Amino acid sequence: MSSQTSPSSIRAPIRIGSSLSTACRNKAIAGVRAAAFWAAVILPLAYVPAAYGAMGFETWSALALIAVHMACVVVGHEHGTSSNDIPSTHA
Template sequence: MSSQTSPSSIWAPIQIGSSLSTACLNKALAAVRGAAFWAAVVLPLAYVPAAYGAMGFETWSPLALIAVHMACVVIGHEHNSSNNDTPSHA
């Protein structure tokens, strides 16, 4: 009696690498989205010093700050703090 494994149940190294790289990419994107989300939350605190030229802000800095803030809003808008991968602690 010989036990044979069906070809569909054996993962080729390329399939393992592909699924691993997809998982790493998804984790990296989630981290970037999370960082952008929280940066978008915190960046408005810098508007007042930038408006008054305090803390070394130059004349172009308020506009750059607004541009960075908008970029963070766009990138981080899909951030979901409750990941499906982690179990919830209710």
């Protein structure tokens, strides 16, 4: 009898850890995309006070608002387009 372990039993925890970290990363990315998408939907409501200089908005802060909005649009544009999220219409 040999006390050697098989290579598959040594690699199993690595595979489990790798798949777990991939799943966590995918969930985190989906959460960031969802938050960015909804922020991109809501942020235009802040344009009206920014246009009138209300609530302490200045020129630089209005430009920052537009930059943040554009960043949210870019990051959130793929929210909900994953093939796992779209229900199949085939029976």
